[in-house]
Amino acid sequence: MFRRRDPVPFAFLAEADEFRSNVAPPPRQRSSAGQTAGRWLLGLTIVAGLVGSVVLGMPAMSTPSATQTQQSQASQGH
Secondary structure (H helix, E strand, C coil): CCCCCCCCCHHHHHHHHHHHCCCCCCCCCCCCHHHHHHHHHHHHHHHHHHHHHHHHHHHHCCCHHHHHHHHHHHHHHH
């Protein structure tokens, strides 16, 4: 079998941490008014859906109170 005797040069990995590019990235484009309004509307729609699901789900998650239980038992007796 062939065995490599030369050490593998890993100096390029150490130099990679110090590398600084002289090429600047292009500036970010500003969002238009329509895009900003669309993001706001999407966010409001998501929040309104979550709030609505909690409001509609509250009766299902609540336990019946004692007065409602007594009334239901009284109506079953008649």
